[in-house]
Amino acid sequence: MNMEQTIAINGRTYQWMKGPTVVVCCDGCQYEYISEAIAAGVAPFLSNVLSNGSSLMADCVVPAFTNPNNMSIVTGTPPAVHGICGNYFFDRDTGEEVMMNDPKYMRAGTILAAFADAGARVAVVTAKDKLRRLLGHKLKGICFSAEKADEASIAENGIENVLDLVGMPVPSVYSAELSEFVFAAGAKLMERDDRPDLMYLSTTDYVQHKAAPGTAEANAFYGMVDRYLARLDALGATIVFTADHGMNAKHDKDGRPNVIYLQDILDDAIGQGLVRVILPITDPYVVHHGALGSFATIYVPSEKIRQDVISTLTKIKGVELAIGRSDACSWFELPPDRVGDIVVISQKDYVLGTSVERHDLSELKAPLRSHGGLSEQAVPILINRRIPEEATNRRLRNFDAFDLALNHSR
Amino acid sequence: MNMEQTIAINGRTYQWMKGPTVVVCCDGCQYEYISEAIAAGVAPFLSNVLSNGSSLMADCVVPAFTNPNNMSIVTGTPPAVHGICGNYFFDRDTGEEVMMNDPKYMRAGTILAAFADAGARVAVVTAKDKLRRLLGHKLKGICFSAEKADEASIAENGIENVLDLVGMPVPSVYSAELSEFVFAAGAKLMERDDRPDLMYLSTTDYVQHKAAPGTAEANAFYGMVDRYLARLDALGATIVFTADHGMNAKHDKDGRPNVIYLQDILDDAIGQGLVRVILPITDPYVVHHGALGSFATIYVPSEKIRQDVISTLTKIKGVELAIGRSDACSWFELPPDRVGDIVVISQKDYVLGTSVERHDLSELKAPLRSHGGLSEQAVPILINRRIPEEATNRRLRNFDAFDLALNHSR
Numbered sequence: 001m002n003m004e005q006t007i008a009i010n011g012r013t014y015q016w017m018k019g020p021t022v023v024v025c026c027d028g029c030q031y032e033y034i035s036e037a038i039a040a041g042v043a044p045f046l047s048n049v050l051s052n053g054s055s056l057m058a059d060c061v062v063p064a065f066t067n068p069n070n071m072s073i074v075t076g077t078p079p080a081v082h083g084i085c086g087n088y089f090f091d092r093d094t095g096e097e098v099m100m101n102d103p104k105y106m107r108a109g110t111i112l113a114a115f116a117d118a119g120a121r122v123a124v125v126t127a128k129d130k131l132r133r134l135l136g137h138k139l140k141g142i143c144f145s146a147e148k149a150d151e152a153s154i155a156e157n158g159i160e161n162v163l164d165l166v167g168m169p170v171p172s173v174y175s176a177e178l179s180e181f182v183f184a185a186g187a188k189l190m191e192r193d194d195r196p197d198l199m200y201l202s203t204t205d206y207v208q209h210k211a212a213p214g215t216a217e218a219n220a221f222y223g224m225v226d227r228y229l230a231r232l233d234a235l236g237a238t239i240v241f242t243a244d245h246g247m248n249a250k251h252d253k254d255g256r257p258n259v260i261y262l263q264d265i266l267d268d269a270i271g272q273g274l275v276r277v278i279l280p281i282t283d284p285y286v287v288h289h290g291a292l293g294s295f296a297t298i299y300v301p302s303e304k305i306r307q308d309v310i311s312t313l314t315k316i317k318g319v320e321l322a323i324g325r326s327d328a329c330s331w332f333e334l335p336p337d338r339v340g341d342i343v344v345i346s347q348k349d350y351v352l353g354t355s356v357e358r359h360d361l362s363e364l365k366a367p368l369r370s371h372g373g374l375s376e377q378a379v380p381i382l383i384n385r386r387i388p389e390e391a392t393n394r395r396l397r398n399f400d401a402f403d404l405a406l407n408h409s410r
Numbered sequence: 411m412n413m414e415q416t417i418a419i420n421g422r423t424y425q426w427m428k429g430p431t432v433v434v435c436c437d438g439c440q441y442e443y444i445s446e447a448i449a450a451g452v453a454p455f456l457s458n459v460l461s462n463g464s465s466l467m468a469d470c471v472v473p474a475f476t477n478p479n480n481m482s483i484v485t486g487t488p489p490a491v492h493g494i495c496g497n498y499f500f501d502r503d504t505g506e507e508v509m510m511n512d513p514k515y516m517r518a519g520t521i522l523a524a525f526a527d528a529g530a531r532v533a534v535v536t537a538k539d540k541l542r543r544l545l546g547h548k549l550k551g552i553c554f555s556a557e558k559a560d561e562a563s564i565a566e567n568g569i570e571n572v573l574d575l576v577g578m579p580v581p582s583v584y585s586a587e588l589s590e591f592v593f594a595a596g597a598k599l600m601e602r603d604d605r606p607d608l609m610y611l612s613t614t615d616y617v618q619h620k621a622a623p624g625t626a627e628a629n630a631f632y633g634m635v636d637r638y639l640a641r642l643d644a645l646g647a648t649i650v651f652t653a654d655h656g657m658n659a660k661h662d663k664d665g666r667p668n669v670i671y672l673q674d675i676l677d678d679a680i681g682q683g684l685v686r687v688i689l690p691i692t693d694p695y696v697v698h699h700g701a702l703g704s705f706a707t708i709y710v711p712s713e714k715i716r717q718d719v720i721s722t723l724t725k726i727k728g729v730e731l732a733i734g735r736s737d738a739c740s741w742f743e744l745p746p747d748r749v750g751d752i753v754v755i756s757q758k759d760y761v762l763g764t765s766v767e768r769h770d771l772s773e774l775k776a777p778l779r780s781h782g783g784l785s786e787q788a789v790p791i792l793i794n795r796r797i798p799e800e801a802t803n804r805r806l807r808n809f810d811a812f813d814l815a816l817n818h819s820r
Contacts, residue, residue: 314743316805318805320784394726
């Protein structure tokens with residue numbers, strides 16, 4: 001390798017890193033978490049970034065969910081290109097809801113894999129294992145999850161004995177420590193002689209679903225994040241810190257969740273079982289959000305019913321937008337074959353459900369906070385380097401993170 | 411008349427008023443104006459309404475502009491029914507931009523005129539004369555503007571000597587007093603022996619465009635409003651207080667307006683003059699907002715160019731949504747023949763312009779505040795009566811104001 005080399009992938013060109021480069025995707029990092037932590041005095045490194053580095057805002061991908069945005073960040077493209085627009089889509093041919101956690105659903109390669117193929121040392125650490133296989137698709141390098149850190153092997157993950165390296169036990173999947181493990185592993189990897197040239201760290205939003213910005217729990221989390229970022233910075237890394245999506249309170253003043261049960265409403269208004277509501281946030285981990293987010297897609301059997309559904313939804317409290325597949329896929333840059341006939345987005349303080357009996361809210365221990373819609377689209381991009389203004393005179397996306405890190409950081 | 415009579419109009423039924431009834435449309439009344447005025451102790455009446463009356467939130471019509479929403483409130487319908495979806499539309503046949511201030515563009519009658527026809531004494535006072543002719547369409551009653559209060563005549567307005575009645579001179583069209591005149595006139599009318607059975611008061615958002623919630627100027631305005639509402643309440647009126655739209659800051663931290671000049675951008679990207687951007691906020695009164703709002707519609711010559719425009723707009727900072735006419739008219743309930751091929755909405759802190767040279771910002775004396783998009787859709791509905799909960803378990807619209815006043819107030 002020489003420093004003049006560039007990597008072209010998915011229609012964009014990235015310059016070879018001048019030093020170790022870290023992109024952090026902090027799950028559910030609404031900007032206020034950072035400003036409150038700084039105000040509380042627990043985030044001196046981030047405070048310094050605001051003064052001496054670059055503090056930008058960007059739009060994430062809608063649906064403002066974890067997988068679509070992580071895949072956008074590591075490919076530098078919207079879901080229309082990489083194909084992952086949620087955790088689930090509905091296969092009309094088989095009549096089944098299909099989980100998109102498998103790399104076979106990816107339609108674009110990652111920047112990470114492209115750099116690794118060109119000889120860069122690449123490492124990926126993610127909180128949950130569900131994302132690990134997508135992020136590590138065709139990647140020659142290190143890629144493991146905190147959740148299954150004890151199972152990491154050279155063959156599967158490019159690394160072994162992770163617990164010894166990190167010096168932490170495997171955390172609970174529902175814990176702040178799951179994210180801390182990601183940062184701790186990243187710092188340890190960066191301290192090794194064969195440190196990564198390019199590293200991607202992706203956390204979980206367990207804390208953000210529970211704790212509002214400025215609360216003790218949130219500030220403690222961002223204090224932890226700040227300390228690890230400072231370590232990475234001290235090790236000479238260029239750091240781009242962004243988020244997959246924002247996070248907002250989705251409950252009334254008494255703490256009850258504001259849920260629009262779309263399947264129930266449409267079964268009543270249109271006809272039992274005539275339409276199918278898909279919530280692409282649905283995944284096996286439901287304790288922190290009960291599969292309730294602010295984005296849904298609906299499959300309908302006819303154009304007449306499509307119009308009836310939209311007309312019905314104009315009367316429902318908390319719905320912000322309901323539009324057809326074509327317009328939704330054009331504007332949000334989604335793959336039309338994996339989106340329903342209607343896309344529904346709820347207002348800032350509302351979430352969308354299917355049927356009352358299909359959501360187990362008994363595990364929700366705190367007033368619901370969630371994400372998915374236009375209200376969670378704005379996310380921070382903080383960089384411990386100066387970015388020239390001409391590189392920011394555009395609609396910045398969180399999936400410009402590698403572009404900013406590699407092409408514009410000074 | 412007897413109290414059992416009902417009035418059916420535009421597909422809804424309204425009970426005859428049990429006492430004098432006043433609907434107030436407070437232009438640009440973002441909820442925070444009220445909460446801040448109450449917190450500052452200058453709005454004791456509204457504070458009492460929050461405790462002992464009803465405090466609700468409703469969605470206004472998008473485009474969140476004055477005329478569409480005033481017409482929705484007085485007809486009880488969305489623009490798809492009444493036809494007024496802005497100040498301007500583009501007539502493809504003649505190639506001209508057509509102003510919709512003339513009642514001939516109205517496709518529905520008003521609740522006001524219907525009650526007047528049935529024998530109710532009806533009075534309408536509006537700040538600017540531009541709205542007076544629309545509100546007074548086919549109305550047998552009193553209807554005049556503060557702006558032209560000195561010209562009011564029995565023949566044209568159902569009243570004369572308005573300045574003597576109100577005891578105020580004609581205010582400047584750019585002043586808080588223009589709105590105060592509306593309230594003062596309303597109170598005086600309500601004190602007369604032949605007081606109105608039904609009254610509609612509509613103010614101007616000159617103050618709201620200049621002053622943020624909680625500022626001295628805003629609090630002074632809402633203190634004034636509060637005193638007149640208290641007078642109307644003391645006179646026994648049922649009062650429903652709502653807004654045509656919200657209001658948000660549309661500038662950067664240095665006070666410069668965040669403007670997306672759509673015509674310039676599209677002339678560059680698509681071809682000079684190929685598409686036509688219409689800003690339905692445009693009107694002859696530009697001092698307070700420079701014809702800059704958060705909603706625009708675009709006319710294009712072909713489907714290919716329509717797609718190119720939307721694709722171009724996905725790259726532009728501050729655009730929240732760009733969708734086609736069909737979806738926009740279905741969701742926002744707009745008349746398709748008066749909307750362009752694309753509807754564009756900007757983010758909370760951005761506005762949409764045409765070309766730099768077509769906006770005179772020299773008259774903007776304060777950092778820009780404006781409205782028009784999804785971010786300004788939530789407005790308060792305050793009522794000095796109890797509303798049963800079953801009447802509010804729906805998506806409330808500001809155009810449910812007469813329904814709440816006449817059918818649900820206790």
